[in-house]
Amino acid sequence: MQMIGDLDWYISESSQKGTPTPRCPFANADHCPRYFQSLSLLGGAGFTGLSPNEENRLLKKWTRSALWPKTDEQATSVSGSERKASMFSNFCPEVAFDGFGLFATFLSRYADELDLETAHTRLAARHADRSDWRWQWSDMIPMHYSACPLYSLLANQKANHQRSMSRNTEKTSIQMEKDLFVSYSSKDKPFVERLAADLIRHGVNIWVDAFEMRIGDSLNKKIQQGISTSGWLGIVLSPDSVASPWVEKELNAALELELERQSVFVLPLFYRECKIPLFLRDKVYADFRNSYEVGLEALLRKIRPTFEPSILNILMSGSIPAIKAAFSGVNPEARNLYDAHLREFLNSSSVSERIAATTALFAIHSKDAFVYLVQMASDRSASVRRFAIYYLGELRSRKALGILSERMSDPSPNVRTAARDAFKKTPGARE
Numbered sequence: 001m002q003m004i005g006d007l008d009w010y011i012s013e014s015s016q017k018g019t020p021t022p023r024c025p026f027a028n029a030d031h032c033p034r035y036f037q038s039l040s041l042l043g044g045a046g047f048t049g050l051s052p053n054e055e056n057r058l059l060k061k062w063t064r065s066a067l068w069p070k071t072d073e074q075a076t077s078v079s080g081s082e083r084k085a086s087m088f089s090n091f092c093p094e095v096a097f098d099g100f101g102l103f104a105t106f107l108s109r110y111a112d113e114l115d116l117e118t119a120h121t122r123l124a125a126r127h128a129d130r131s132d133w134r135w136q137w138s139d140m141i142p143m144h145y146s147a148c149p150l151y152s153l154l155a156n157q158k159a160n161h162q163r164s165m166s167r168n169t170e171k172t173s174i175q176m177e178k179d180l181f182v183s184y185s186s187k188d189k190p191f192v193e194r195l196a197a198d199l200i201r202h203g204v205n206i207w208v209d210a211f212e213m214r215i216g217d218s219l220n221k222k223i224q225q226g227i228s229t230s231g232w233l234g235i236v237l238s239p240d241s242v243a244s245p246w247v248e249k250e251l252n253a254a255l256e257l258e259l260e261r262q263s264v265f266v267l268p269l270f271y272r273e274c275k276i277p278l279f280l281r282d283k284v285y286a287d288f289r290n291s292y293e294v295g296l297e298a299l300l301r302k303i304r305p306t307f308e309p310s311i312l313n314i315l316m317s318g319s320i321p322a323i324k325a326a327f328s329g330v331n332p333e334a335r336n337l338y339d340a341h342l343r344e345f346l347n348s349s350s351v352s353e354r355i356a357a358t359t360a361l362f363a364i365h366s367k368d369a370f371v372y373l374v375q376m377a378s379d380r381s382a383s384v385r386r387f388a389i390y391y392l393g394e395l396r397s398r399k400a401l402g403i404l405s406e407r408m409s410d411p412s413p414n415v416r417t418a419a420r421d422a423f424k425k426t427p428g429a430r431e
Helices: 007-017 033-044 052-063 093-100 113-125 149-175 186-201 219-228 245-261 292-303 309-315 320-328 332-345 351-363 369-376 382-395 398-407 413-425
Strands: 077-080 085-089 104-109 137-142 178-183 230-237 266-270
Touching (some): 033 052, 178 245, 186 292, 230 245, 230 292, 320 351, 332 351, 351 369, 351 382, 382 398
Parallel strands (some): 178 230, 230 266
Antiparallel strands (some): 077 085, 085 104, 104 137
């Protein structure tokens, strides 16, 4: 049952509002002053707080910031007796959820035991659900992060920073390593010159000896440097190239680098009919034999797969139907790019980004999804653990029984519930 202020309500609000992530992307003490202030005050109200050194560091940082509250009315505050805090105002909803299980900016306890008893009698008469916040609180103001007054300011700062980084990247792009090293026989030079011209026209940064070698250069040293600093090595396959000692030498160096990188590095470019070397036969190649255009298109898809930030935003949306629809339209050659970006978000300092990445890796059926879910099932955030446990249950893998059994003793009641439900779904589970 969805209750206003609970996690299901919050995720539903995110979906309806079309926000970039289901949880606040700035939910981190280093990223938002209200998050820091809320976390700090919660530590003084009996919860686990920040270390003194961290508290001092962050306080110095944020009090110098233009985002720090200028008046008492804007500031986050806690009031009540020394023994028990009774009112939490201007709170970060993300911190409130981690502390009390409610996404709220204001929470107030009942004035005394008599008021509490009266409220419980009234709720019992209405058969109110035990998850109803009124069993514990007299007042509560729910808040989605998009309504937080700091969110738009932080989002604008981030956008400005990204635009600045983009401009800096454009300025330094000439220092990038080569995209492709082309290995070929001199007898195939007309084909290579045409290929090089077309690749450059498409923005590919290539290494071809005719472009790179200068009088006095060491041939061996220059070629080794070119191979080691290129993203791919394309070997032009023809009767002449497979018989060329130089091409063989370059190919052997590339294959050694491929083993070292533990990823595909060598790309066969099938130009003319020939006997393909044994160690290249299991590789997918760009076929230029019957159609130069078809071969060029295949090569471009491989070395320059299109990456669209808008697709990544959808993958990080938290909406599984939207994630699946977006990923199904991604070129197979580019899917590893998105997978890699999502894996990076698993280490984000933001709880919402870790949840979104966990959801996406599950939804796109990442080949290592099980490994990542097990990893996130031990995350420091109870919210992240809860999502990871739920998705492990959806995988129905017997391999998950160990971690699910372990999480049934989790400190968080929400995680324990999720673990029990997931455990029941898993084949081989004993009641």
